[in-house]
Each structure stands twice: as C-alpha cells, then as structure tokens.
Amino acid sequence: MSRGRFPGRDGRLAAAEGHSQRTPRSGRVRGMVSALEGIVAPAAHEWTRLGLPEEPLRLAAMRILLRLVVIRRAEGTGLLPCDDPLYGPSYSLSGLHRRLRGERLAGEGSLAGRGHAWPRVQALFQLVWAGSDHPALPIRAYGGELFEPGRTGSDSPVLQALALLRVNGPDDAGVLEVLDRLGECERLAGGPEAPAARLVGTLYEELLEWRLELESGEPRAVNDRSRRKGTGSFYTPPELARDLVRRTLDPLLVDVKNHLRPPEELLSLRVCDPAMGSGSFLSAALEHLSEAVVRSAQQHGRLRAAHSGRESSAATLVDLGRDIRLELPGAADDPLLEESLRVRVRRLVVENCLWGVDLDPVAVELARTALWLETLDRRLPLTFLDHKLVSGDALVGCWLSDLPVYPLSAWRHEPAAPQVNAEARSVLLAKTSPLLPLSGSGRPESVRRRLSGCLDELRAIPIEFPDRKRAGYRARVLGDSEAVALKGQMDRWCALWFTQGGPGPERPGPRLWYSCPDAGMEPAARAASTRRFLHWELVFPDVFEGEFPGFDALLGNPPWEVLRSRPDRFLLSRWFSGRACPGGPLDARYRALSRKTGDPCAADAEARSAPFVEQGASDHNTYRLFLEQAWHLIRAGGRLGFLVPGGIASDRGAAPLRRLFLDQGEWEQLISFDNRRRLFPVDGRLKFCAVVVRKGGRTERVHASFGNETPVPAEGVAWSRELIEDHSAQLAFPELSGGEEIALFTALHRAGIPLVRWRPSTRAASYARELDAGNGEGLFAPVPDWLARGAVPYLPEPGEPAADHQAAGFPAALDLWKDRDGLLLPVVHGALVLPHGLSNPDPREGISPRDLMPLDRYFRGRGRGLKVAVRRVTNATNTRTLIAGLVPDLPCTDKAAVLTLPAVEEMLLLLALLNSFPLDFVARRICAGTNLDRHHLMRLPMPSLSNLGRISSLADHPPDPPWGSLGSGSIGVRLARNALRLGACHPLFAPLWVRCAESWPELLQRPWHAWWAVTPATRTALKVENDLLAASACGLGPEALDLMLEECGHPSERLADPAFAATLDRRGFWRVDRERPPEARHTELVRTLSRPAGRRFPAEGSGGSADTALPATGRSPAGRPPSESATTSVPAAPGWEQTLVPHLGPLLAPWQEGLDAADNWKLCRETAGRLAELGFRLLPGRTGLL
Known part of the structure; x- marks a missing residue:
C-alpha cells in the first residue's frame, strides 16, 4: 500500500x-x-x-x-x-x-x-x-x-x-x-x-x-x-431560499379563512424542485412544512395523553391523519415534546411532500444525503429517497398524450422531411391505427394508475420498516414489466429528436414505427442513457394521477444558460422548437384520431403536448424553459416560485411568459435583487428576480420590489395591470421604487411618443446591429494582426486637406490606416461610444480602435452613412446608462447598436435627446440586465414634435433659419445644433458640417474648428443647456428634475467614500462629475438653472454663451452680431466663465484660437470633398454632400 x-x-x-x-x-x-x-x-x-x-x-x-x-x-x-x-x-x-x-x-x-x-x-x-x-x-x-x-x-x-x-x-x-x-x-x-x-x-x-x-x-x-x-451550479444562499419558500408555500398552508389547514392536508402537499442541485430549496421547504405541521397538530388538538399503562412515564399520542399516529414520550405540555415531534414530522414531510430532479447525478446524490442528514433518523438508509429525488433532464421527456402520435417535428428542417411526411399521409390514408402497441395488455393510463396505487400502498407502510418499503418499490414499481416496456417506448419517442440520419431501422419512419414497436429501441436506449430523458408521468405517477394531477408547488433556482453556448445546441433547439410547434395538420389529424378512439390520456394532458410555446423569438434560455415547464407541471391553483435572471421583468424574449402569468395566473410578487454584494458568485452587475405566481385566474395587481441587495427584500410597490399595459406592449416592468417615481415615469410615457413611432419627418428611426463582435464574420481583425501584416496609419500626401490638418497642429489626420491592399477603417465597438461622440472628444487624441476593417469590404456592405450608435453593454447602475454617440461612415459592431433617420438634422436631434437626463432616467428603469437592446430603445418616450417646435423660453435670441416642421428658434433646432458641436469633433464629420452650414449659414461667421466643443467647460455648458431644453420639451418642471437628480449635491469627499456611496440610490445620477465641486457639476447646474431664480443674463459683452457667444479667441466674441453675443441660453450667474472656467479651464483649446473663419471653412469643404472621393457617405444611398 x-x-x-x-x-x-x-x-x-x-x-x-x-x-x-x-x-x-x-x-x-x-x-x-x-x-x-x-x-x-x-x-x-x-x-x-x-x-x-x-x-x-x-x-x-x-x-x-x-x-x-x-x-x-x-x-x-x-x-x-x-x-x-x-x-x-x-x-x-x-x-x-x-x-x-x-x-x-x-x-x-x-x-x-x-x-x-x-x-x-x-x-x-x-x-x-x-x-x-x-x-x-x-x-x-x-x-x-x-x-x-x-x-x-x-x-x-x-x-x-x-x-x-x-x-x-x-x-x-x-x-x-x-x-x-x-x-x-x-x-x-x-x-x-x-x-x-x-x-x-x-x-x-x-x-x-x-x-x-x-x-x-x-x-x-x-x-x-x-x-x-x-x-449553472451556484448554491442558493439559505436566506434567499427560505424567503422564497415562505412566499410560495404560505398560501397553500391556510384555508379560505386564513386558518392553518389540518396536518393530513399539509402532508398531502406535493412540492418539487426541477433543478434541485444539492437540495437547498427542498431543505428550506422541509423546514417550513415541518414547522407548519407541528403548529397545525397543536392548533387542531391532535395531541392527547396516551394510556401507556405505566404510571411512572407519561406519553402523548399525536394523530396526524391519513392513518399516521405517533406515540411520543412526555406530556403534551412538556417543552421537549415539541422538538421530539418536529424530528418525527421531518421524516414524514420528506417522504410525503418533497420531490426533486437534477441532471447532475452527483448533485442528486448530495441532495439525498442532505435530506437524510436533515431527518435525524438513523433507521433510514441513504437510499430511502431514491424514488423521489431522481437524476434526469427535466426539460426532455415524453408525455402519455404524445405517445400515440408519431413526432413529425423531429424531422423538421431535415432533407428527409418530405419523405417522412409522405409516409405519414399514407399511414393515415390506410387507416392504420396510430395507437402505439405496448408489450403486454396494459394501456398507458392504466400503467400510470397501477404504479400510483402501488406507491400509495408503499407509503402506508409504517416508518419503522424502511427496508420493506424499498423492497416493495423495487419489485412492484421498478420491476413492473409493462412500466419497463412503456418507458422503452417513451425513450424511443424522444430518441427520434436526438439521433441523426434518414428513416431506417435505427431511426424508424411512421410506417415502421407503428408496425414494429421494437424498431429503433437500441439507439433509443443509448440516447436515454446519455441524455437522461425524464418522463414525468412515469417517474412520479402518483403526482399525475387523481382528481387534481400535478404538483401543488414548484420552486427552485434553475440554470441560467443560453442554448447557443451548448455544443449540442442544434439537437436541443430542434427539440424545444419542435415541441412548441407540432407537425402541422398531419400531427393534428393524428391527435384527433387518438381522441376519437377514446384514448383518455390524450385528453387529460393535451395542453402538455406543446410545452414550450411561450419562449419568444430570441435564443432559448434555460430559465425560461424551466418556467414554462413548471407551469405545465403544477395543478390548477398550484404555485410556482423561482429565482431567475432579471430579464424576466423586461426582456423581449420573456414577454410571452409575462403575458402567460398575467392572463392565465395571478402573478403575486416580482422581487428584483442586485448582485453588488455577490449573493451569487457571478458578475456583480447582474440582477436576478424572485417570481411567485399562482396558476389560474387573472392578474390585476403585482407587488414589485427592485434594487434589493440583501436576502431579505424590502416591501414592494403594487403595480396595477393597467399601469403595466400602458407602459409597454410587451408587459415589461420598469424598476420603480416608489409613488413619486411611478408618477414621473408614467407622466413621461403618457406625454411622449415611443421611439418606434416617433417620426420627425418621413419615417421613424430604424434600428440595426451591423457586425458580430464575437467572430468578426471574417470582415475585420484586431489592430495587432494588421500591424503584423504591415499596416500603418494613413498619412496624407502634402497638399491633401488632411495634411493641412496635421500641419496646423490640431486634429491629427483622418484616423484611417492603410496596408498594401488599401485603406483600413476603424471598427466602432461599444467601448468607443461615449456621450455624443467617439472615444475622446479632443480630436488630437484621435480614435483608438481595437479592430480595423478594409474600406472596400465595408463599402460593399450595408449600414452606410452617418449614424447614431448606442452602447448596448451597459447597466442601470453605471454613471450613465443610455450612451449615444455620433458616428461617421464607419462600421459598427453589434455592441454599438445603430439608429438612423432620413435627415442629418433629425439624427442630431435624436442624439441630443438620447443623451438627456429625462430619457436616461427612463432607460435606467427599464434596463434590467447588462444590455440595452432594441426593445428597450424603441419604447423610450420621445417628446412630441409640437413641444420640440416651441420657441425656447430659456433666452431671447435672434430667429434661426427655418428647419423642417420645427420652426424658427425652436427647442429642437437648439438641441440639434448643440449636439452637432458636442458630437462632430473630428475631420471625418466634415461632410456633416458642410451640410449643416447650408441649413444654418450663421455657422460660417466663425471658424469651423471654433465650433467644436472640446474643452470640459464648453461641453458642460452645452450639455446643461440640452438637458434643460429636453426637460422643457418633455413637460418637466423643476420638481421633476429635483427627483431625477437628487443626491447629486453631496461633497466630492463623501461621494468618494464607498460606505457613504452604498447608502445612495444605486440608479441615481450622483456619479456624474462627482470628482468636481457641486457648483461645477453637470447635474447641479441643471437643477439650479431649472428654476427662474437661477437664471441671469449677462449684459452685452459680459461673457460667453454656451451656444451663441463662444468667443473665437477666448477673450471677446468675434464674427457674431452684438445682439447674439449679448445673450446666453442658460448662464450660471454671474456667467459661464466665472462659474466653470476656474474649475474646468478655458472655453477654447489653444489650437482653436486665432483661426480665420474663411480659411478654416475652406479646409472643411476640401476635407469633405476628399472623403467623398474615397467613397464616404453622409446619408445612406447618397455620396459626398448630395
């Protein structure tokens, strides 16, 4: 050894x-x-x-x-x-x-x-x-x-x-x-x-x-x-499990008068965890039900003195009904009696009330062992729960109602599908009975009924004889020949979905299937062993027999996994998609024939024949599959309580499940948790929800609680069904924490227009995801790879406009690259998208791409022209959630979702609104996970065109040239012009500036580069004005802005303290500019200037304006009429320079000073012409400036 x-x-x-x-x-x-x-x-x-x-x-x-x-x-x-x-x-x-x-x-x-x-x-x-x-x-x-x-x-x-x-x-x-x-x-x-x-x-x-x-x-x-x-193996913290078990089971423990039910009724409850892992939820259910049974026995007078015949020792007889009587030592008022009763009751609850399933055999054995330890009964073997806690795939199995019908959907999208369908028609025309023959004389429903009766008899054996129960189970249940044959046929039915090849002996077609019950049995046995098919009615026959078939409650924390990440995703996708959509008219005729021939099991569980119909159009996610499977496994009036990802509250793919729970059940509670304190050892940005639903009826009100960080959640807010339906056609839940937030959120939605229907001119915004960031689709590659192939930055020849940029010492070149085959374009990932623009607003810093793409490949594709990119990977607790940047004619990955409108001015307006606090407030309430997707963006409430067309009341200023339907000097025009200055600070936007100068000729009175907002002071001024204009267009007053921006005025030292920051609203905007003193913060300036007392308009020549009085030299306004330079849109008294410059620096960068307007605009037009020669577009379908 x-x-x-x-x-x-x-x-x-x-x-x-x-x-x-x-x-x-x-x-x-x-x-x-x-x-x-x-x-x-x-x-x-x-x-x-x-x-x-x-x-x-x-x-x-x-x-x-x-x-x-x-x-x-x-x-x-x-x-x-x-x-x-x-x-x-x-x-x-x-x-x-x-x-x-x-x-x-x-x-x-x-x-x-x-x-x-x-x-x-x-x-x-x-x-x-x-x-x-x-x-x-x-x-x-x-x-x-x-x-x-x-x-x-x-x-x-x-x-x-x-x-x-x-x-x-x-x-x-x-x-x-x-x-x-x-x-x-x-x-x-x-x-x-x-x-x-x-x-x-x-x-x-x-x-x-x-x-x-x-x-x-x-x-x-x-x-x-x-x-x-x-x-997906993450143990659920016991506090979370206990709380969810309590919320799920408590209504089942009481009658209509809210009195605790008798012990025999409590011991008749059937509770299951379909993804039990090591049994944390079953352990919590055992504890909760045991306490309820003990209290019920006491309240219903089931404890009485026993006549033991021995005067020296007292005993108590406990009658728990169902022929269960316990004799315990001690008097009924003995404090030790209750603990003794609790120990005995735990064994009864385990044997009578708990079921569990898991795909991992090791986890199943651990769950059995854990519950054995919890029973505290040394007479029990570790195997006493083998028939109740089983290993298998809870999502893959056959129902008795499926068995008579050949699974045509198993052949969908396969070359042999037409042949199989033709064979199925011939079988039907020949009037061959579609009822599947079994070995022996039993029918499927009679086998289930007999097995259920055997289990009832075994359950009646006294707890003192566990070995007798185990022997009876092996002989009468596992050894039942007809049950073994039935399982083989059900395995054969499932195996057709998980085997490859055309019709033949290994994978029988309809004719061989019905004429030879043994055809395909060997591959079926192999598939069943590998994939662990679980046939619920056969594994737990006593649960699905009787007047109310199904479990009373299902609970747990199922795996959270997208099937596309699985190596067997094709087979699984075929299973789930096919089960949701049976084989069309032929399948329906077979099912109808089985009903006409009087097969009762087909009528009993017809609803289970398509168990995955509420999965939505997105990728299959296991948590949604488990939720829908659980819905079919519980009886009418049964309850489900699950911990699932936060997407259940708002994701587009979960919308059908939300409608199912609201329309066909009573959705009682939705409790959302943040994972910042690592309740689960996964990404701290993720959210998860506890969902509690009763099957049957219709939901009128849901109690929702959001932002919980500890296992004991706060009391929620009651959401009316009307409010949910008004907010979203997909019945998504925004994360609102109180009445004031609900009122503000509702006001924004009722006054606004969803982006999907918002049409500034000819059409609404279009949404696109251009390139797959995961594999590059072979179209782009990382910068180091290009460098290894000899790529270098593109340096224009002397005399080209871009060379003039470089010679002037401010913006470098065009941020393009080249190799021996031609020009390379930077690929815009989500991380490159910042509020209003790309990467760093200072053009001297340039764009810092991660990947490059050949210009000719991009120009051959779609998605051309100017676009507004929105960062998709985000979170409601980041500094900003809704981050939109202006992108020139460059490729974007799917992490930078693209929005476009027909006109550039409309896109500038869209850019300004998307980066405003009102729309970000909404986005932070509807983004439940780490992605801001199309269904989130398209339901953002945009201000009405009539509000955007109002003349700004923030300042008196000369009328701007008319623009579309928004009118002269409107809020919309000012938002668009500010967005131009904030987002188009790069030579690649030269075509855009030329186009805008045609619409707004006054731009030509000052140098092109002087308009670029590249310094912190100027950018802050413009963003503050845009937020005030956006709030006005949305119909919001100072009180609404106070609510949005509360907690933003604390000193920087306190906001830098993690302990103090943890006490603030995690979705608040207090992270914005928190390193600055309060008086120079974007948030505090918006709050202060939203009130009339906060506005002062400097006298003529007293200082700069955020929009119209930005000085050409930094010292005095140049190139503008005196009436314009004498007014400002949103100054902070006594002026922007006095307020922002001491904290944030000058309004102009050194390279912006001393420029000649005419020469600078000539450079702009030449740059635009050069870009047009290279093939860059300003709008889709148009080249150059047309």
Whole structure:
C-alpha cells in the first residue's frame, strides 16, 4: 500500500491566467483544494502509468472528501453512534481526529510515512455502506451512491479510481491534514449549524471550479470557473431560499379563512424542485412544512395523553391523519415534546411532500444525503429517497398524450422531411391505427394508475420498516414489466429528436414505427442513457394521477444558460422548437384520431403536448424553459416560485411568459435583487428576480420590489395591470421604487411618443446591429494582426486637406490606416461610444480602435452613412446608462447598436435627446440586465414634435433659419445644433458640417474648428443647456428634475467614500462629475438653472454663451452680431466663465484660437470633398454632400 505525504498549505496550487487566478474566499477554498490534492497524490503516479484521464480521479477524490464531510455531520447530529463503546474508539472520524492530534502534540513518533489512519477511514466507509449485524455494533446498511465502494473491474471510471485510492492513500500526517481542513469546509458553508444542504452544496460547488492536472504523476489543481458556469451550479444562499419558500408555500398552508389547514392536508402537499442541485430549496421547504405541521397538530388538538399503562412515564399520542399516529414520550405540555415531534414530522414531510430532479447525478446524490442528514433518523438508509429525488433532464421527456402520435417535428428542417411526411399521409390514408402497441395488455393510463396505487400502498407502510418499503418499490414499481416496456417506448419517442440520419431501422419512419414497436429501441436506449430523458408521468405517477394531477408547488433556482453556448445546441433547439410547434395538420389529424378512439390520456394532458410555446423569438434560455415547464407541471391553483435572471421583468424574449402569468395566473410578487454584494458568485452587475405566481385566474395587481441587495427584500410597490399595459406592449416592468417615481415615469410615457413611432419627418428611426463582435464574420481583425501584416496609419500626401490638418497642429489626420491592399477603417465597438461622440472628444487624441476593417469590404456592405450608435453593454447602475454617440461612415459592431433617420438634422436631434437626463432616467428603469437592446430603445418616450417646435423660453435670441416642421428658434433646432458641436469633433464629420452650414449659414461667421466643443467647460455648458431644453420639451418642471437628480449635491469627499456611496440610490445620477465641486457639476447646474431664480443674463459683452457667444479667441466674441453675443441660453450667474472656467479651464483649446473663419471653412469643404472621393457617405444611398 502506497503512502504519500500531504502537500503543504501553500503547496502546488496552480493559478490559471486572468480571473481564474483569484480564488473566492481564497483561504478556505484553498484548504479544500489542498485536501483534494492530498487525497489524490499517493495514487497519481499509478493512475498516470495506466494512461487514464484525470477527471475520474478528481471526481473520486471529491467523493471521498464529501464522504468525510457527511460522516462528520452525521456524527455531530447523532445519526452515527459516537458514544458507542466500539464505534467511538475504533471507527469514528471524530475519535480518529482526536487521536492523531494528540499524537502530534505529544510527539509520539512521526505521523509522516505511517499508514494506520487511511485503512481505518476506508473501514468506516465500508461500515456506512454495508452496515454491521454484529450484536456489539448494530449499524444498519446505509448504502447510497456516495458511499459505493470502488471496484477495479467496474465499467465506471470513478469506481475504478476509488478502488485505486482505497489502497493508495495519504499517510497519517496527510489524513490529519485532511481532517483539520474539514472544519474549513464547515466554516465556508456557515459553521456547524449550517443546513446540511448548504454544507454539501457549498463544498461541491466550490470544488466544481477546479480541474486536476497530472504532470509527471504529480497532481496539480487548476482553477477553471468556466466549468462551474457551464453547469449553472451556484448554491442558493439559505436566506434567499427560505424567503422564497415562505412566499410560495404560505398560501397553500391556510384555508379560505386564513386558518392553518389540518396536518393530513399539509402532508398531502406535493412540492418539487426541477433543478434541485444539492437540495437547498427542498431543505428550506422541509423546514417550513415541518414547522407548519407541528403548529397545525397543536392548533387542531391532535395531541392527547396516551394510556401507556405505566404510571411512572407519561406519553402523548399525536394523530396526524391519513392513518399516521405517533406515540411520543412526555406530556403534551412538556417543552421537549415539541422538538421530539418536529424530528418525527421531518421524516414524514420528506417522504410525503418533497420531490426533486437534477441532471447532475452527483448533485442528486448530495441532495439525498442532505435530506437524510436533515431527518435525524438513523433507521433510514441513504437510499430511502431514491424514488423521489431522481437524476434526469427535466426539460426532455415524453408525455402519455404524445405517445400515440408519431413526432413529425423531429424531422423538421431535415432533407428527409418530405419523405417522412409522405409516409405519414399514407399511414393515415390506410387507416392504420396510430395507437402505439405496448408489450403486454396494459394501456398507458392504466400503467400510470397501477404504479400510483402501488406507491400509495408503499407509503402506508409504517416508518419503522424502511427496508420493506424499498423492497416493495423495487419489485412492484421498478420491476413492473409493462412500466419497463412503456418507458422503452417513451425513450424511443424522444430518441427520434436526438439521433441523426434518414428513416431506417435505427431511426424508424411512421410506417415502421407503428408496425414494429421494437424498431429503433437500441439507439433509443443509448440516447436515454446519455441524455437522461425524464418522463414525468412515469417517474412520479402518483403526482399525475387523481382528481387534481400535478404538483401543488414548484420552486427552485434553475440554470441560467443560453442554448447557443451548448455544443449540442442544434439537437436541443430542434427539440424545444419542435415541441412548441407540432407537425402541422398531419400531427393534428393524428391527435384527433387518438381522441376519437377514446384514448383518455390524450385528453387529460393535451395542453402538455406543446410545452414550450411561450419562449419568444430570441435564443432559448434555460430559465425560461424551466418556467414554462413548471407551469405545465403544477395543478390548477398550484404555485410556482423561482429565482431567475432579471430579464424576466423586461426582456423581449420573456414577454410571452409575462403575458402567460398575467392572463392565465395571478402573478403575486416580482422581487428584483442586485448582485453588488455577490449573493451569487457571478458578475456583480447582474440582477436576478424572485417570481411567485399562482396558476389560474387573472392578474390585476403585482407587488414589485427592485434594487434589493440583501436576502431579505424590502416591501414592494403594487403595480396595477393597467399601469403595466400602458407602459409597454410587451408587459415589461420598469424598476420603480416608489409613488413619486411611478408618477414621473408614467407622466413621461403618457406625454411622449415611443421611439418606434416617433417620426420627425418621413419615417421613424430604424434600428440595426451591423457586425458580430464575437467572430468578426471574417470582415475585420484586431489592430495587432494588421500591424503584423504591415499596416500603418494613413498619412496624407502634402497638399491633401488632411495634411493641412496635421500641419496646423490640431486634429491629427483622418484616423484611417492603410496596408498594401488599401485603406483600413476603424471598427466602432461599444467601448468607443461615449456621450455624443467617439472615444475622446479632443480630436488630437484621435480614435483608438481595437479592430480595423478594409474600406472596400465595408463599402460593399450595408449600414452606410452617418449614424447614431448606442452602447448596448451597459447597466442601470453605471454613471450613465443610455450612451449615444455620433458616428461617421464607419462600421459598427453589434455592441454599438445603430439608429438612423432620413435627415442629418433629425439624427442630431435624436442624439441630443438620447443623451438627456429625462430619457436616461427612463432607460435606467427599464434596463434590467447588462444590455440595452432594441426593445428597450424603441419604447423610450420621445417628446412630441409640437413641444420640440416651441420657441425656447430659456433666452431671447435672434430667429434661426427655418428647419423642417420645427420652426424658427425652436427647442429642437437648439438641441440639434448643440449636439452637432458636442458630437462632430473630428475631420471625418466634415461632410456633416458642410451640410449643416447650408441649413444654418450663421455657422460660417466663425471658424469651423471654433465650433467644436472640446474643452470640459464648453461641453458642460452645452450639455446643461440640452438637458434643460429636453426637460422643457418633455413637460418637466423643476420638481421633476429635483427627483431625477437628487443626491447629486453631496461633497466630492463623501461621494468618494464607498460606505457613504452604498447608502445612495444605486440608479441615481450622483456619479456624474462627482470628482468636481457641486457648483461645477453637470447635474447641479441643471437643477439650479431649472428654476427662474437661477437664471441671469449677462449684459452685452459680459461673457460667453454656451451656444451663441463662444468667443473665437477666448477673450471677446468675434464674427457674431452684438445682439447674439449679448445673450446666453442658460448662464450660471454671474456667467459661464466665472462659474466653470476656474474649475474646468478655458472655453477654447489653444489650437482653436486665432483661426480665420474663411480659411478654416475652406479646409472643411476640401476635407469633405476628399472623403467623398474615397467613397464616404453622409446619408445612406447618397455620396459626398448630395
């Protein structure tokens, strides 16, 4: 037997690159991983010599670690007899730990190299698995997959690894290190009092992140978070689980008078978690239901004195109904009686009320073990829940109503589909019965009914005889020949969706399917073993039999995964899409024929024949699939409570589910959580929601609560159905925290026009996503790749307009590149999009692209011309959520969504409004995740054209030239002109400036570059004016702006304090300019100047204006009529220079001073002409300036 030294605490833990180098709760997790390495080390050389993969060895070591944790908890709770004179000193884990620690402290020889402890540990595992019949040590055989012994010749690689580890374990020093670190496992899970499900779940979840590498026979654990993310294995914090369980189950525990139901009714409840993991929700449900049953027995007078015949000892008889009677020691008023009753009730609740499913067999075994630990009943084997907690795919299975109908949809989009459809028609015309023959004489519904009756009889066996129940289950349920045959046919039905190839013996067509029931059974068995089909009615027949088939409640935290990331996405997509849309008229005729022939199971569950019809048009997401599946699994009047991503509240793909819950159920609660405090160990920007719905009726009011950061949520706001429908045709929930926000949000929507219908002239805005940022579609590549191919920045020849730019020393060149094949264009990613413009507003900084694209490839594509790009990856808690920038004729990736309108002036107006506080206020309430998508943007409330056409009341100024329907000097014109100055600060916008100078000739009176807002002072002034104009166009007064911009006036020192910032509204605008003093902040200037007392208009020549009086030299207005330079739109008393310049610097950059207007505009026109020669467009379908 090989004995290995245990690696040191700082041993050889490998650090993966990047984020995987940082381990969560690193010290304790490192201890667990070191324990894993220590278990593996002695067997690593032999395993490497055999040439076997590392993963089975890692799983075997993890199973051993889990065994030790479970035994430690079982000994601590009395499930294993540590006080037994034989078990305690000879077998117990706690006894071994004490002995080894004592020897180490006493220095009684070296523990290193000594091999006494590991054989004792293995003997303990065998004792738990097989039990002991010896009268001196009577311990039952607990069994269970977790403790199954390893076998050298097993077909399971994990059992082979366990066999190797049994004879190649750590020495006594290594065993002591492992035992020491078991305490770290407990502390990681919350301490010795943590629920058993949390204990095993946390350990399993954390170890799931690590993979094992064997280099030269030496084990090395490498952190790989993608493993855990790919399985969706994130243990739900117990506080969250308990709160959701309470909200979901409480209405089921009381009658119409709100009185607690009798115990027998509570023990008849059926609760299931379809993605149970290690059982956190089932553990919380066990605790909640057990307390309810105990209180119900007390309130309904079910405790009475028992006549034991012994005067010296009192006893109490507890009648729980359903022929369940318990005799407990002690009087009814004995304080210890309640705890004794609670222990017995927990066993009854587990056996009668709880069901669970999970795709991961290890997680299922952990859930069984956790609930076994929770029962505190040493008479029960670990296998007593094998028939109630099962491993399988909760989303892939066959219903009895599906079985008579050949699945034509399984062939959809395949070349053989026409052949299969023709064969199905011939079978139908030949009047062949579509009822599927079974082995034996039973029909599907009779098999289900018989199995249900067997389970009822087994449940009636007293709890003192668990082995009799287990034997009966194996013989009468698992051994039922007709049930086995029925499962084979259901597997065959599902396998058609998950096998490839044309019709034949391996994948039978309709004729062979009905004429030969055995056709395709072998591949079906293989597919069922691989994919773990789960046929709900066959696995849990007692749940779906009777007057009210289905569960009373489903709850849990299902995986959050988009199917397109799965390697088997094609097969899964075919399954879910086909199940949602059965095989057309032929399928309907088959189903109708099955009903005419009197098949009752087809009528009972016809609604389940298309279980995934409410998934929307977007990619399939597992959380939505689980929600809809749960809806079909609960009975009428049943309830579901799930933790799901925040997209359930607002995503377009979840809109059909929201309508289902609102129209066909009573949606009671929607509780949204922020993950900033890492309730789940994923991205802190993500949000998730607790959803509680009752099936049946119609929703009139939903209690919604947003922004919760702790497991105990705040009281929500009652949303009326009318408010939800008025806000969004897709029934999306905005994140509003109170009555004032609701009033403001509602006012904006009722006064505004959704962007999808907002038409400044001939048409509404169009939305597009141009290039896939994920793979480049072969059209663009990173800058380093181009540099390696010899690409260099484009330097214009002397005499070209761009060369004049460079020679003048202000804007560099055109920010283009070139290689031997021609010009390269910067590709606009979302990160390049800043408010109003691209990258840095100072053109000398240039555009800093990540990727480049050949000019000729882009010019051959679509999406040409000027565009407004919106950053898609964003969050409601960022400094700004709605970030829109003006983009010249350059390619954009899908992370920079593109909006276009027919005229450039309209796009400038759109740009100004999208960057305003009123629209960003709305965006921050409707963006529930990390993406701002089309369905968010297109429902933004735009100001009416009549409001935009009003003359600005902020200042008196000479009339501007007429523009479209907005009129002279209108709010819309001023917004557009300011947006031009803020967004078009680059030579690539020269065509736009030439076009605007034709509409606004007064632009020509000052140099082109003098109009560019490149200094912080000028940009702040223009943005403040735009926000005041936008608020006026939206009909908002000072009080509304105060509400939007509250908490923005705190000193910079306080806003920089994380503790203080955590007390502020996470969606507030207080992050904007928080490094500045309050009087120079964008937000505070808007609030101050929104009130008449805050406005002062300087006398003639007293200073600059944010729009019209920007001085050409920085000292005095030039090139403008005196009447214009004497007024300002929104000055802060005593003027912009006195207010902003001391804090933010001058209004003009040095390179903007001293320019000649005529020469500068000539340069602009020449640059525009050169861009037109290169092929750049100003508007789609037009080149140059046309």
